[in-house]
Amino acid sequence: MTTSTPTLATGTQQVDERRGTARRVRKRLNTRVATMISIVIALLWTIPTFGLFISSFRPEDQIKTTGWWTFFSDPQFTLDNYQEVLFGRSSSSGQLASYFINSLAITIPSVLFPLAFAALAAYALAWINFRGRDWVYIAIFAMQIVPLQMALVPLLSFFSNGVSLGGVTLMPAWDLDGAQKFAQVWFAHTCFALPFAVFLLHNFISQLPKDLMEAARVDGATHPKIFRTIVLPLITPALAAFGIFQFLWVWNDLLVALIFAGGGDETAPLTVRLAELAGTRGNEWQRLTAGAFVSIVVPLLVFLSLQRYFVRGLLAGSVKG
C-alpha cells in the first residue's frame, strides 16, 4: 500500500500541476500540525512514566528529597534498587524473581482458556441459528458489569466447599495445595474475562462476510470445520487484541490473586508482592520504582511483539463484501 500511494499521487500531479502543488503544500502543513500534536500527546503520556524510570536509578535519599528532573543537573546513578528488588533474599526486599515465575504460570493459561471458550461462544452467537441467541448474547454482554469484588466470596466458596444440592454433592471441594492453587486462579480469571471476550470477539466474528459462511455451508462444511478453517484464521487480529488485553489484565491483577493464590512466594504473582512492598513501607520509593519497572517489562514486550502481527491480520480480515 505504501508503495502504490506515491505512484498514484504523481499521476494526479501530472494531470493538474497547479492543483497538485497546492495540495502538496497543504498536505505538508497538515503533516506538520499532525506531527506537532502527536508529539505533544506522546510527551504528555510519557513524562510521568519517564519520571518514574529516572527515579528508579536514583539513590533513596535523592528520590525522597528532590524531584527526578534534578537528575540531569546532578546525576547520581545506582542499580541498587533493582538489585535489591530482584534478588534480595530477606523478605523485606523483593525476591521478585520467584514471583515473576508465578506471574507467568498464572497468566498464560488465564489468557488461553477464555480466548478459546469465548471464540467458540462468539461464533455460535454470530453464525449458528438457534432460538434466543440474541438474548443469550445480551445477557453475556450485560454480565460485564458484575463487579469482580462481589463475585469473590461465592467463587471461593465454590472452590473450598464444592457444590451440593439438597445434600447431594455435585462437586467436592477442590482442596488444592501449593502450586496447584494456580488452577483456581486460572478458573477465576477465565470466568471474569468471558463477558468482555465474547463481546469483543462477537463484534469481529459477526462482521465476517456472510457470503463466505454461506458458501462454506453449501459446500457441506460443518460448524466445527468452518470455525477451524475459516473463522479462526480470519479473526487472528481480534484474538491477538483480546489476548493482549487479557494478558495485561491478568498480569496486573491484584484482587483475584490475593484471594485465590494467597500471599506466599509459592503462588502469589508480582502484583501481590509489589503491593506488599508499597504497603508496609509506604515511602520506600526506591523499591516501588524499580519494582514497577520490572513488572512493566513483560507486558510491554508482549505488546511490541504482537502489535505488528495484529495490525497486519486486521488488514487481511477486512476484505469484505
Added chain:
Amino acid sequence: MAVFARPRQAFAIAGVLGLALSATACGTGGDNDNNSSKAGSAECAPYEKYQGHDGKKVTIYSSIRDIEADRLEQSWEQFSGCTGIEIDHEGSGEFEAQLGVRVDGGNAPDIAFIPQPGLLQRFVDSGKLKPAGAETKAMAEQNYPADWLKYSTVNGQFYGAPLGSNVKSFVWYSPETFREKGWTVPTTWDELITLSDKIAATGIKPWCAGIESGDATGWPATDWIEDVLLRTQGPEVYDQWTTHGIPFNDPKVADALDRAGTILKNEKYVNGGFGGVKSIATTSFQEAGVPITTGKCALHRQASFYANQWPEGTKVAEDGDVFAFYFPAIDPAKGKPVLGGGEFVAAFADRPEVQAVQTYLASGEHANSRAKIGDWVSANNKLDLANVANPIDKLSVQILQDKSSVFRFDGSDLMPAAVGAGTFWKGMVDWVNGKDTASVLQGIESSWPK
C-alpha cells in the same frame, strides 16, 4: 451431568497430576526432617506440654508482614521443631478485608491475629470464631492483665489471648535539641502548651503531624482524640463512648476534639516541616515525625512503633537523637491512662494442634523468644525486661506491666468497622481540613450502625 464434568474434570486431572509431581519434588528435595529426634532434647523441655501433634499443620493469617513477619516466624521456629507442628504464616496488607472474604468463602485460616476487637466481635456474632480452649484461657489469665482480656471476651466467652502490643500515648521529641535549647519535658498539659508557645516564639512550628496512611488515612488523628478524651473524661466515659453508651457527638467528646484542635488546628503550632494545617491530611504518617531530626519540628505524638520509622542511623534513646515522653495528664483527677493497641490470637478451628499453638503464643516462652529477636512490645507479664533491647520498647513494656497503670484499647478498633475504620477516619480528615467539630461528630454519629 456428563457434560458438566468436562472443563472441571480437566482441572481435576491437572490438579491430581500436579499433586503427584509436587509430592515427588518434595521427596527429592532432601527434606532434613529431624523434628521427632529433637523432641527429647533439653532445649525442647519447655514445649513438653504441647507434644503429641507431630506432623500437624496450623495456618495463620495476619496483617504482619515484611521484617516483622520474618521475626515472628523465627520466634516460633523452636516450638515448631520440638513439637512437629508446622506453622504456616501468611501476612497481608489487605488483612481486614481479605479475612472476611476468606471466612465467608469457607476458606478460613486456623488462626488469625486480629488487631481490632470490633472485627473479632463481628466474627463471633456470625458464629465463625471458636472459643479458646481451657488451657489457652488459663495461660492467658495467668499472663495478661484483665484490662486486656476483656477485649477478646464476647458474651462471657473468651476467644484468644493478646500477642504483640503497642503504647500509643507517646510524644516524640529530640532529647538533643531539648538539651541545646534548654527545653524540658512537660509533665502536665499546661506545661505542654507553655512549651509549645515557647518553641513557636523561636520561629519553629512546634508540632508536626501526618494522617495519610493509604486506605487507612485518618487513623493517627483518631488516636489523638482518644488520648485527650481519656485524659479529660477518664476511662469510664471513654468506655461508654466506644460502646455507644453515650452518643458519638456527646459534648464531652466535642470538648476533647476542640482541645486537640488547639494544637492540631493551630496554624502557629503546625505543621513543622510540611506547611500549614491542611498539610496534615496529605502527609504520610511514616514521614510525619521526621522533621524532628532536622530541627524543623519539635514534638510529634505517635505510638511506640514509630521507632521503626526514623531515618537510618537515628539513635532512639533517652540520650539519643530522638525519644518519646509519656503524653501528660490534663486533669490530675482523671490521671493518665495508657492508650494502646495489639492483636489477638483468635481461632476459626478448634483442633487440638490449633489450641496448642494458641496456648503457646499466650505463654511467656513465646513472648521472650520473640522479644529476644528485637523490636517487640507485649503486655505479657512473663516478658523479661532484660530481653527487650530497644529503649522505647523497654519503656512501653514497663508502662504495660505496671500494675497501677490503667489501660484502654484504641477506641477506633473497638467500634464497629463502619465507624472505627470508616466514618471516624474520614471525619478526622474533614475536621483537619477545616470542617467544624459539631458537624463532623454529627456525621459520624449518624453513621453508627443501628
Added chain:
Amino acid sequence: MNFDFADESPKLMMLLWGLVAFVAVVGGLLLLLDVVPSWFARRREAQLVAASASGAPPPRRTRPREGLFALFFLLPATLLLLVGLVVPAIRTTLLSFMDGGSQNWVGLANYRWMFADDAIVRVLLNTLVWVLLVPLVATSVGLLYAVMVDRARFEALAKSLIFMPMAISFVGASIIWKFVYAFRGDGQEQIGLLNQIMVSLGGEPRQWLLDSPLNTLLLIVIMVWIQAGFAMVVLSAAIKAIPADIVEAARLDGVSPWQMFWQITLPSIRPALIVVVVTLSIATLKVFDIVRTATNGNYDTSVIANEMYNQAFRYGQNGQGSALAVFLFVLVIPIVIYQIRNLRQQREG
C-alpha cells in the same frame, strides 16, 4: 543471585499441566464436535440408501442439530459464567435486601440509605462525572492520536509510548501520578512535577488532591492516561482496515483531510468506535483501584465501586455494599439497551 530453580520446578510443571488441560479440553471439544456429527451423517446416508432401496420416503433432516451445535459451542463459556458471575450476581441482589451481617431481611432500607446519605449521593454524582468524561476524553485522544500517527515514520514507537500506561497496573499508574501531584510545603524543594511547574511559573505549590471538584478531575486524568492507549490501539487497527481503494478514490476527488476524517474515516470505524466507548464506559463504572490508591475516596472523590468495597469488605456492611453493586447493574442498562438496538440493526442490515 541466590535464586533456586529447584523451588520453581513445581510451578513450571503446573503451568505445563495447565497447557495440557487446555489442549485436552479445547481440542477434545472440537474433535467431539467433528466426529459425532460426521458419524450421524454417515448413519443418515446409510438410512437414505436403505430408504431409497426399500422405496420408503427419506427421513426428514432434523432441525435441532443447529441448536445442539450451539449448545456445545456455548457450553464451556456458559458454565463458567454461571459459576463465576450469574450466581454471584443473584447472591448480591439478595444480599442487598438484607442487613449488614446478612442475617435479617430489611426490605429497601439499604436503597433508602443510599439516596439519603449525603456522602453516598456525592459518590453517585462523582461516578456520573467519571462515566461521562472518561470515555469521551480517552476515545477522543485515542482517535486523534491514531489518525495522526497513521503512516507516520515512527508509528510503532509512537504507538508504544501511548500504549505504555496500559501495561502498568492501575495501582502502579496511580502511584506514578501521586508522584506527579506530590506536594511539599512552600519554600521547600518540590518533588512533584505539577507543583514544580507551578513554582517555576511563579505560583504557589498546591495540594492538588485536596480540593474538590478539581481532585476528581485529576483522578480522571489518570484513567484517561491509562485508557487512551486502549482506544488508540483498537481505533488504529480499524483505521488500517479501511479499504485502500476507498481512501484512494477520495484522495483523487481532492477531499481535504478534514472531510476525509468526517466522511470516510469516522463512518468506516463506527463499529470499532462503539466497542471502545462501550468498553470504556463499563470499565469506568467499575473503576476502583485508582480512587483507592490515590485518595481512598477521601476529600469527596469516592466512586461507587470504591464505596461498595469499603462497605462490604471493610465495614462489614454487606447489605449496603450489595445495594451499591446492584445500582451499578442498573447504571449499565442504558448501554445494554443501546447494544440491543445495535444488534437489531445489524441483523436487519
